[in-house]
Amino acid sequence: xxxxxxxxxxxxxxxxxxxxxxxxxxxxxxxxxxxxxxxxxxxxxxxxxxxxxxxxxxxxxxxxxxxxxxxxxxxxxxxxxxxxxxxxxxxxxxxxxxxxxxxxxxxxxxxxxxxxxxxxxxxxxxxxxxxxxxxxxxxxxxxxxxxxxxxxxxxxxxxxxxxxxxxxxxxxxxxxxxxxxxxxxx
Numbered sequence: 512x513x514x515x516x517x518x519x520x521x522x523x524x525x526x527x528x529x530x531x532x533x534x535x536x537x538x539x540x541x542x543x544x545x546x547x548x549x550x551x552x553x554x555x556x557x558x559x560x561x562x563x564x565x566x567x568x569x570x571x572x573x574x575x576x577x578x579x580x581x582x583x584x585x586x587x588x589x590x591x592x593x594x595x596x597x598x599x600x601x602x603x604x605x606x607x608x609x610x611x612x613x614x615x616x617x618x619x620x621x622x623x624x625x626x627x628x629x630x631x632x633x634x635x636x637x638x639x640x641x642x643x644x645x646x647x648x649x650x651x652x653x654x655x656x657x658x659x660x661x662x663x664x665x666x667x668x669x670x671x672x673x674x675x676x677x678x679x680x681x682x683x684x685x686x687x688x689x690x691x692x693x694x695x696x697x
Contacts, residue, residue: 512631512634512635513631515627515628515631516627517538517539517627517628518538518539520536520537520538520539521536521538521539523538524536524537524538569595569596569597570595570596570597570598571597572592574597575592575593575595575597576592578590578592578595578597579591579592579594579595602628602632605628605629605632605670606632606635606636608668609632609633609635609636609638609668610635610636612667612668613633613636613637613638613667613668614637614667615637615638616637616638616639616665617637617638617639617665617666617667618638618639618640618641618663618665618666618667619633619638619639619640619641619666619667619668619669619670620641620643620658620661620662620666620668620669620670621633621640621641621642621643621670622642622643622644622645622652622653622657622670622671622672623642623643623644623645624644624645624651624675624677624678625642625670625672625677626672626676626677629670630642638667639665641661641663641666643657643658643660643661645657650680651675651678651680652680652682652686653690654686654689655689655690655693658690658693659693662697666697669690669694671687671690673687
């Protein structure tokens with residue numbers, strides 16, 4: 512796999528800062544403020560109470576229940592906590608998913624512009640990234656016809672990122688349904 516361009520940009524930014532250059536960093540997406548005090552205090556309190564042991568790999572049962580309740584109450588979706596997996600963020604979830612579903616040579620369709628980690632995550636799972644480009648003219652959105660053009664008998668997944676990192680584009684409900692219907696049919 513290739514080195515992370517995001518981390519390379521961040522390293523350059525930090526080196527420029529160290530050299531006294533007035534520069535704004537657009538690399539890692541870290542906040543430009545410290546962790547709020549209430550979060551720091553909660554973390555310290557958890558450590559002091561001994562909340563430092565291994566937890567279930569899929570997440571704490573109480574947290575999974577809270578997520579299921581949120582989906583029910585705010586989104587009208589019924590999920591059992593056993594259907595919920597807690598992760599350390601999108602990258603962690605995607606790496607786990609690609610590791611679980613990809614066999615060597617399986618393809619993953621990745622709309623571009625894309626978050627730079629997507630192809631490397633697919634490669635880590637012995638998959639093949641298949642990039643399709645959506646332009647500004649397309650509002651940076653792929654459509655079913657574009658997906659059909661990239662589909663092969665080796666396609667195992669389609670990355671759908673909405674809101675998009677890096678463009679900020681958001682698919683409409685109808686667009687997402689069309690993509691989901693395509694994925695289910697194929």
